[in-house]
Amino acid sequence: MDVAAERIDRLEELARAATIDGDDERAKYYVQLARRIAERNRLEFPRSFERFTCDRCDAYLRPGDNARVRLQNGHVVISCDCGAHARYPYDE
Amino acid sequence: MPVRKAISTANKQLMTLTPETLPRHELNGLPVRVVESTDASRVGLEGRVVIETTNTLSVEIREGGDTRVVTVPKSGSVFEFAITDDAADAAKASGTTSKLADTQPDSSTADESDRAGDDIASCRGDGPTDHRHAAGENVAYVTVDGSRLLSRPARRTETNGDSPWQ
Numbered sequence: 001m002d003v004a005a006e007r008i009d010r011l012e013e014l015a016r017a018a019t020i021d022g023d024d025e026r027a028k029y030y031v032q033l034a035r036r037i038a039e040r041n042r043l044e045f046p047r048s049f050e051r052f053t054c055d056r057c058d059a060y061l062r063p064g065d066n067a068r069v070r071l072q073n074g075h076v077v078i079s080c081d082c083g084a085h086a087r088y089p090y091d092e
Numbered sequence: 093m094p095v096r097k098a099i100s101t102a103n104k105q106l107m108t109l110t111p112e113t114l115p116r117h118e119l120n121g122l123p124v125r126v127v128e129s130t131d132a133s134r135v136g137l138e139g140r141v142v143i144e145t146t147n148t149l150s151v152e153i154r155e156g157g158d159t160r161v162v163t164v165p166k167s168g169s170v171f172e173f174a175i176t177d178d179a180a181d182a183a184k185a186s187g188t189t190s191k192l193a194d195t196q197p198d199s200s201t202a203d204e205s206d207r208a209g210d211d212i213a214s215c216r217g218d219g220p221t222d223h224r225h226a227a228g229e230n231v232a233y234v235t236v237d238g239s240r241l242l243s244r245p246a247r248r249t250e251t252n253g254d255s256p257w258q
Contacts, residue, residue, distance in 0.1 A: 004249045006108065007118040014121045029143060030120065036246035 004041035008034045012049045015060040027060040056084035109175055111234045115241060116249050119144050119173070124151055127235060128170035137162055144245045149238075166238035175232045 011034035018027035031053050038045050052061045059080055061067035068079040071090070078086045109117050119141045126137040139153035142161060149171070150163045164171075241248065 003113055003116050007249060010118045010121060026142060033120075033245055037249065040246055040250065 004037050005043055007037050008043065008046065019060045019062055019065065024059060028058045031058045031060055051088065054080035054082060054084055055086060056080065057082040111232060114173060114234050115236055119149065123174040125172045126164055126169055127172045130168035134164055137164065146244050147242065166241045169238040170235060171238055172233055172235045175234060
């Protein structure tokens with residue numbers, strides 16, 4: 001694992017910790033920095049990070065805190081507090 | 093994902109946070125101390141890096157219950173980062189730790205910062221000083237001149253040349 005991938009993992013932890021502390025702006029800064037590192041180094045964003053960040057406002061999402069997770073037929077909908085929805089399928 | 097997996101298994105020696113990789117690694121979240129600064133009032137500030145910009149590090153300092161964030165310019169400052177446990181073990185395995193010091197970080201930094209000032213170009217050798225606590229936890233202190241960190245946070249990791257024709 002190279003430095004860039006490791007930085008992304010560290011930033012995920014930092015973003016989560018910042019959100020738990022209620023510091024959403026700082027969490028957004030960490031998410032944006034991680035996205036930038038991923039695109040500069042042509043790395044795939046880790047799935048856990050991809051699924052729990054908002055594509056519209058870059059917030060780190062914690063279900064029950066600033067995100068809502070609902071199951072529709074065949075897919076999961078994660079809604080951010082900003083109003084954006086993200087969907088991904090699940091297998092029964 | 094398959095690509096990333098293949099790469100990560102290929103070079104299995106982990107590029108963890110070691111004294112060598114620290115200037116290219118993530119600084120946010122690391123415990124830091126300002127060893128030297130052109131502004132004397134910033135010397136000795138101790139806390140965690142919370143925000144990094146091209147020219148500054150913002151350090152969150154805990155004092156009792158409340159916290160405050162101080163922005164320290166990279167140029168003109170010397171920082172001492174503390175790397176904990178697994179990273180310090182990796183540093184030991186790669187043979188970077190120059191010596192084992194039983195002193196407190198406060199007493200050891202006086203000479204350490206002098207040497208860092210002499211040899212800014214190489215952070216290695218001067219910087220890493222392994223430090224063992226009685227509790228058995230490993231902490232490596234790495235002293236880095238702030239001018240080595242002058243870069244956009246996302247681009248610090250890249251090692252390619254600066255050719256625009258990539």
